[in-house]
Every structure is written in C-alpha cells, then in structure tokens.
Amino acid sequence: xxxVLAETSRVPFARQVEQIVLSTPIVDxxxxxxDSAFQQLLLWGIDDLLVYHYLVAExxxxxxxxxxxxxxxxxxxQADLIWETLFLxxxxxxxxxxGVLATLHAFGLDVKKRDLTALRKWFAGQTAAQHITRCMxxxxxxxxxxxxxxxxxxERPIWEKGFSRDDxxxxxxxxxxxxVFWPETAPRLARWGYRVEAEVPPQxxxxxVRRFLSDWTKKIKAHYLMVSLPPDFEFPxxxxxxxxxxxxxxxxxxxxxxxxxxxxxxxRAVNPHLKLAGDGVGLSNLTALxxxxxxxxxxxxxxxxxxxxxxxxxxxxxxxFRNLHIFGCWWFTNVPYxxxxxxxxxxxxxxxxxxxxxxxARVLDQIVYKWQHSRRIIAQVxxxxxxxxxxxxxxxxxxxxxxxxxxxxxxxxxRFLGR
Ligand code: RAT
Ligand code: ZN
Numbered sequence: 001x002x003x004v005l006a007e008t009s010r011v012p013f014a015r016q017v018e019q020i021v022l023s024t025p026i027v028d029x030x031x032x033x034x035d036s037a038f039q040q041l042l043l044w045g046i047d048d049l050l051v052y053h054y055l056v057a058e059x060x061x062x063x064x065x066x067x068x069x070x071x072x073x074x075x076x077x078q079a080d081l082i083w084e085t086l087f088l089x090x091x092x093x094x095x096x097x098x099g100v101l102a103t104l105h106a107f108g109l110d111v112k113k114r115d116l117t118a119l120r121k122w123f124a125g126q127t128a129a130q131h132i133t134r135c136m137x138x139x140x141x142x143x144x145x146x147x148x149x150x151x152x153x154x155e156r157p158i159w160e161k162g163f164s165r166d167d168x169x170x171x172x173x174x175x176x177x178x179x180v181f182w183p184e185t186a187p188r189l190a191r192w193g194y195r196v197e198a199e200v201p202p203q204x205x206x207x208x209v210r211r212f213l214s215d216w217t218k219k220i221k222a223h224y225l226m227v228s229l230p231p232d233f234e235f236p237x238x239x240x241x242x243x244x245x246x247x248x249x250x251x252x253x254x255x256x257x258x259x260x261x262x263x264x265x266x267x268r269a270v271n272p273h274l275k276l277a278g279d280g281v282g283l284s285n286l287t288a289l290x291x292x293x294x295x296x297x298x299x300x301x302x303x304x305x306x307x308x309x310x311x312x313x314x315x316x317x318x319x320x321f322r323n324l325h326i327f328g329c330w331w332f333t334n335v336p337y338x339x340x341x342x343x344x345x346x347x348x349x350x351x352x353x354x355x356x357x358x359x360x361a362r363v364l365d366q367i368v369y370k371w372q373h374s375r376r377i378i379a380q381v382x383x384x385x386x387x388x389x390x391x392x393x394x395x396x397x398x399x400x401x402x403x404x405x406x407x408x409x410x411x412x413x414x415r416f417l418g419r
Contacts (some may be wrong), residue, residue, distance in 0.1 A: 016201045017239060021379035025142035026371060027410025029327060030172070030226075030261070030271050030304075030358040032147050032368075034155075036128045039284055041154055044364035045123040046116070049103065050079035052363055053277035054096035055094050058273060059085045067273035083116050095335045099369035106138050106368045111299070122129045131364060136168065138303050139367040141241045141374075143410070145358075147226065149262070150176040151185065159219055172261070173222035175249070178209070182240040184203040192228065202243075209248035211253075223417060225253060226261035231282030231307070233264065235291050245292075250299050259417060260299060263330065265306030281306045281332055286313045293321035300416060303327040304358075311342050317347040325416040327355035334360065334370065347385055350402050355413045378408065 034042040059082045070078065091288045101111045109122060122396070136142070150156050177185045189196045194208040203414075216222070222307050235242050245260075253260045253412040284305055293301055300323045305314050311333075318326045326346065329339045334357075343356050351378035356378055382404070386396050396404075407415075 008180060013386065014392075015083050016398060017383050017386060017401055018379040020398075020405050021375050023140065024402070024409050025140055027143045028139075028141050028357055028359050028361070028367060028371075029145050029302075029410070029413050030147065031144050032360065032362040033169075033364055033368070034131060034146055035163075035166045035169040037166070038155065038158055039128075040365060041158075042128060042132075043362060043383075044128060044135075045126075046104075046119045047075050047079040047366055048363040049100050049371055050082045050325075051075055052096060052366070053084060055082050055100075057274060057277040058094055058096060062086075062090065071275070073164065082118070088114065095373075099366060099373070102372060103365045103371040106372065107134075107365075110383070110418055125315060132166075132183070133167075135364050135367055139249070139359075139360075139371040141371060142366050143168055143170055143368075145223065145252050147174045148220050148222070149174045151179075158222045159216075165221075169223050171220040173213070173216055173220060173225045174227070175213070175225055177211075179227050179241050179244055179249070182244065191277070203247075205242070206247040208332050209244060212250045213248065213252040214256070221419075222258065224259040224261050226263070226302075226362060228263040228266050228396065229282045229284075231265050231267060233288050234285060236295070241280065250296050251309060253300070254296075254298050256338055257418060258300075259302045259325070261302035262292070263304050263306070264368040265310060266287065268333070283307045284310050285316060289314075290317055290320075290326070293317065293324050298325055299323060300325070302416070304330040306330050306332060308333060308338060308342075311345060315346055319355065325354065326350075327413070328358040328360070329374075330358075333359060334374075335365070336373060336377055339374055342385075343378060343381045345380060352407045353412055354408075355410070356408050377378060 008053070008274065022207070036042055038189075056078075062085050063081070070081075086092055086094075092101060093100060104111050104119065109348050125382070135294070136144070145167055147158075148155065150159070151174075177188075177399060186196050189212055191285075192212070194212045196205045196208050200208070229241070232239070235245070237243075247389075249260060252258075264286070267279055267280040267282045269278055271278040271406040284307060286305070289301065290305060301321075303324060304327050305311060314326055318324050328334075329342050333339070333342060339357070346354050346356065357371075357374040361367045361370060382401075386401070389396065
C-alpha cells in the first residue's frame with residue numbers, strides 16, 4: 001500500500017478529502033466498551049492495552065509457559081511479560097502491537113523511552129471519566145455502541161439497579177447464550193421468571209423468549225440485537241438456534257423495528273487454553289444469510305463476516321437485499337492490508353451504502369489507534385475513487401465529500417436503523 005502523502009499529491013483535492021475524513025465525527029457501531037457506570041467492566045489503560053487478547057495470542061507463539069501458569073499471573077505480570085516478549089525481545093510490527101504505540105503516541109507519551117513504569121505512572125494519574133472524553137476526542141468518535149449481555153453476571157445487576165445514562169453510549173442487546181447455548185440458558189431464563197421449561201409447549205416457550213427480549217430491549221433501550229454465529233450456521237433448519245431466530249428473535253425485531261446483527265465466521269475455542277484469544281475463523285455458508293434476507297423482507301439484518309473469502313459474496317448479497325447492511329472489517333480482518341482491500345471492494349460494488357468500519361475495541365484507548373488507522377485507509381480509497389471520477393470530468397464539491405464521509409461514518413447506519 002502506498003503512503004497517504006505519496007498519493008495525496010496525485011489530485012488537487014486529495015488533501016481536502018483527507019482532512020474531511022480525518023475530522024468527521026464517527027459513530028462506532030460495535031465495541032465492547034461500557035458507559036463508566038459499569039465501572040470495572042470498562043477497560044482502559046496500559047495494562048489492559050497490553051493484555052488485549054489479540055496480543056495474548058501473538059505473545060503465546062514466543063512463550064514457553066504452561067497456559068495455567070499464564071492465567072494464574074496477575075494482570076500486571078501478564079502485561080510485563082507481553083511487553084518484554086512483543087515489544088522488547090521482538091520489534092512490535094504487528095497491527096495490534098503498533099496500535100498500542102500509536103495510541104500512546106497520540107496521548108503525547110514518548111514511546112522511544114520504552115519505559116513501562118513511566119507509562120503506568122501516567123495512566124495512574126487519569127480518571128475514567130476524563131479518559132473517556134480524551135479518547136473519544138482523539139478518535140473523533142461521537143457515539144459508542146456497547147455490547148450488552150443480560151447473561152453477564154457482572155453486567156446484569158447494573159442494569160437491574162439502574163443508573164443515569166451517558167448519552168454518548170448506546171446499547172445493543174447481545175444474545176449469543178440464548179441462541180447458541182439454549183440447554184444451558186433455558187434454566188437461567190426459567191429462574192428469572194420466564195416459562196421455558198421442557199414441559200411448556202414450544203409456542204409458549206418462544207412467546208416467553210420474546211417477552212424476555214422485550215423486557216431487556218426496553219430496559220437497556222437497545223438499538224439492535226446481535227449474535228455471533230459459527231461458520232457452520234445454516235438457515236432454515238430444525239435446530240433450536242434456527243427455531244429461536246425464526247419464532248422469537250425475528251418477530252421481536254419486527255415488532256420493535258430493530259435490526260438483527262449477525263456476525264458470521266468465528267470458530268470459537270479453536271485452542272481453548274487461550275481463552276478469549278483462542279477463537280479462530282472459518283468460511284461461512286452465506287446462503288443462510290441470503291435465506292434470512294429473502295424470507296424476512298420486513299426484518300433488517302446488519303452483517304459482518306470474519307473470513308476474507310466471504311467478503312465478495314457478502315457485497316453481492318447486499319446488492320440483492322436492501323434489508324441487509326454490511327459493516328466493519330471485523331477482528332482478524334481489521335488489519336491495514338485487508339481494510340484497504342475490503343473497503344475498495346465494497347465501494348466498487350455498493351457505492352456508499354455500507355459502514356466501512358467499527359472498532360470492536362475492548363479497551364477504551366484502542367478507539368484512538370483503530371480509528372486513526374482506518375481513517376487513513378478510507379481517506380486513501382476515497383481519494384482514488386474521486387480521482388477516477390475526475391478523469392471523466394465529474395467534480396465532487398466539498399459539501400458532497402462531507403456528505404459522503406458522513407454517510408460512511410454513521411449516517412448510512414442511522415438511516416438503516418431509521419433513526
Ligand atoms: O474482536 C474481538 O474482540 C472478538 O473477541 C469478539 O469480541 C468479537 O468481536 C465478537 O463480538 O464476538
Ligand atoms: Zn465484538
């Protein structure tokens with residue numbers, strides 16, 4: 001990939017495009033961040049940056065340590081080990097390592113000193129509230145979508161108790177345990193007062209699941225529902241996942257006019273010793289998504305796929321179904337090489353009717369680097385596309401560039417949601 005500067009000299013308006021892309025406020029439509037009311041659930045600071053599961057997976061390749069030993073270590077000791085392994089004993093050239101340094105640099109910290117103690121000292125002087133504002137300003141993010149799970153024992157009580165909402169944080173209802181682990185989840189729903197026991201007739205069970213979804217949608221003011229499904233997901237089908245989707249989730253989404261976000265292709269626990277870092281990727285059968293979009297035109301689907309090899313078919317599907325909005329370069333595809341490729345592919349097939357990126361940040365500070373890196377690539381792709389138009393004599397105005405970038409950074413998503 002060529003650098004932005006080399007490219008910007010090619011067309012007169014390149015700098016203007018770059019300036020607009022770098023400064024337009026963003027709606028980050030999928031993260032694992034939380035409103036500060038969730039206290040320790042909101043991760044931030046140098047140690048959380050270093051123990052990010054992307055870095056755990058990378059350090060694992062160099063370490064000679066039993067998994068149990070690593071997981072028994074304190075967070076600080078794990079962070080020390082990852083710093084030593086990935087930053088000092090090797091050059092930190094991977095995207096996740098570079099991201100830590102880019103973030104520290106954006107905070108004005110001197111990374112060349114390689115002084116982890118000094119970095120920890122700086123973070124110890126910050127408060128969560130200040131840091132949220134600093135990171136959002138530096139990243140240019142105006143709204144953050146959380147991933148909210150009623151099945152999380154730390155998160156659920158905070159919603160149940162209630163708190164005053166920070167309107168920069170919007171909620172999305174995550175329902176993986178319901179759809180993927182029904183046998184374990186049904187008894188929990190029953191304990192919470194929903195009649196889903198084995199002896200209850202199936203239709204009543206689906207109605208009770210709808211009542212559960214409705215209660216939580218209202219409680220958290222969810223803007224969409226969300227699940228991540230494995231590569232072997234099929235639709236239609238007779239298993240409980242497909243039945244719950246068809247008879248509870250989709251009717252609920254129709255009733256409340258909410259999209260259903262379907263993230264496809266994560267192979268969970270490929271190496272269970274690595275915990276969160278142990279998931280992999282597999283090719284999905286997008287016929288399942290095609291069948292959903294075709295059979296339920298009144299439902300809206302938000303989709304991202306993890307496999308590079310699924311990206312082209314996903315774009316073609318989005319050309320066929322306007323109830324499908326595609327988003328983000330997810331997880332293993334959130335690397336510059338693939339963001340560039342996937343963004344070009346989407347623009348060439350869909351114009352501007354998609355959301356090119358979400359951060360998936362698990363640590364607040366990460367929005368700084370993830371958006372900085374993605375913005376630069378998106379700017380470059382737009383410069384190339386506008387220059388190709390210029391060769392036909394078509395000229396885009398500043399207002400039009402602003403309109404287009406606004407669409408990519410949340411405008412199209414909001415339109416799809418009907419907000
Ligand atoms: O990108 C990630 O951090 C993954 O671990 C997952 O959280 C994934 O984004 C998901 O939402 O399932
Ligand atoms: Zn995620």
